Amino acid sequence: MWYNNILETIGNTPLVKLNKVTDGIKATVLAKIETNNPGNSIKDRMALKMIEDAEQAGFLKPGGTIIEGTSGNTGMGLAIAAVIKGYKCIFTTTDKQSKEKVDALRAFGAEVIVCPTNVEPEDPRSYYSVSSRLQREVPNSWKANQYDNLSNSMANYEQTGPEIWEQTNGKVTHLVAGVGTGGTLSGAGKYLKEQNPNIKIWGIDTYGSVFKKYKETGIFDKNEIYPYITEGIGEDFLPQNVDFSVIDHFEKVTDKDAALMTREIARKEGIFAGNSCGSVVAGLLQMKDQLKEDDLVVVIFHDHGTRYLGKMYNDDWLRERGFLKDEKLTAKSILQN
Numbered sequence: 001m002w003y004n005n006i007l008e009t010i011g012n013t014p015l016v017k018l019n020k021v022t023d024g025i026k027a028t029v030l031a032k033i034e035t036n037n038p039g040n041s042i043k044d045r046m047a048l049k050m051i052e053d054a055e056q057a058g059f060l061k062p063g064g065t066i067i068e069g070t071s072g073n074t075g076m077g078l079a080i081a082a083v084i085k086g087y088k089c090i091f092t093t094t095d096k097q098s099k100e101k102v103d104a105l106r107a108f109g110a111e112v113i114v115c116p117t118n119v120e121p122e123d124p125r126s127y128y129s130v131s132s133r134l135q136r137e138v139p140n141s142w143k144a145n146q147y148d149n150l151s152n153s154m155a156n157y158e159q160t161g162p163e164i165w166e167q168t169n170g171k172v173t174h175l176v177a178g179v180g181t182g183g184t185l186s187g188a189g190k191y192l193k194e195q196n197p198n199i200k201i202w203g204i205d206t207y208g209s210v211f212k213k214y215k216e217t218g219i220f221d222k223n224e225i226y227p228y229i230t231e232g233i234g235e236d237f238l239p240q241n242v243d244f245s246v247i248d249h250f251e252k253v254t255d256k257d258a259a260l261m262t263r264e265i266a267r268k269e270g271i272f273a274g275n276s277c278g279s280v281v282a283g284l285l286q287m288k289d290q291l292k293e294d295d296l297v298v299v300i301f302h303d304h305g306t307r308y309l310g311k312m313y314n315d316d317w318l319r320e321r322g323f324l325k326d327e328k329l330t331a332k333s334i335l336q337n
């Protein structure tokens with residue numbers, strides 16, 4: 001038995017029980033390991049769906065160029081599909097993203113333009129503005145627009161949601177995931193709520209992002225916006241893929257808690273997880289009083305640890321940010337003293 005190309009291996013990712021990092025949580029917690037996708041993230045699903053829908057609608061034509069502002073994972077999914085389908089890719093990203101992510105996109109032949117992080121989305125230098133300008137100026141190009149392109153949520157409605165429902169025999173009680181574009185949680189959550197309206201859908205947000213306040217007050221508060229370190233989740237605007245009617249609650253997690261928990265997941269569960277996996281588990285621990293013994297929680301593990309080797313998996317990086325609290329005696333520190 002074989003697959004005809006790598007795109008056919010997307011999806012059907014395993015659910016793995018978390019045994020140690022969830023200490024103190026009464027419920028059973030299962031992680032959906034999206035790193036098992038060929039681009040090592042959940043974004044392979046929506047990238048392929050966005051491309052297929054654009055082909056069908058006639059927006060993306062043979063030999064065309066795919067343009068997108070991406071923090072890396074969506075770019076990876078688009079780049080892989082572009083290789084198989086014969087498209088070119090130009091991505092804009094921010095200087096906050098890890099170098100590993102940018103290098104990985106270039107490995108698939110994509111062109112990557114790195115833009116400044118700390119400018120308003122409307123600023124002509126922002127990664128949103130630069131990608132829109134490229135779309136206007138590059139002939140035969142199509143901008144995927146993952147934030148407002150509803151094929152993103154639809155991919156998770158059609159795949160991620162049904163997989164979770166089947167893998168848990170319909171026993172899932174909570175779905176918890178980091179929210180960036182909103183596609184993962186809104187799509188999978190909508191499907192699950194259609195099967196059982198009692199399922200709770202919790203979004204993990206970051207300090208520096210607008211989602212939680214907007215959900216709770218209906219106010220888009222610019223004072224909530226400031227630079228943060230966590231990658232992949234939180235936003236300074238409201239993407240159309242965030243369906244606030246599906247998501248019951250947003251929980252904010254600090255950069256430090258997310259970074260340290262990401263490392264714990266590798267060391268205690270043997271799962272080499274990306275930054276937002278730490279956010280999700282840390283957020284769930286903050287919510288533990290709301291969980292009962294017979295609850296079955298599914299958390300989404302969006303991407304892989306290799307993309308963060310120079311960040312939270314690097315002690316110097318953590319130390320520079322004051323995140324490393326109890327320094328342990330290591331062979332290196334003994335030799336230095």
Ligand code: PMP
Nearest residue numbers: 179180181182183184232276302
């Ligand atoms: N975690 C990581 C690492 C991501 O790249 C993303 C996508 N921005 C998310 C979480 C959030 O997923 P979504 O965009 O579907 O809300």
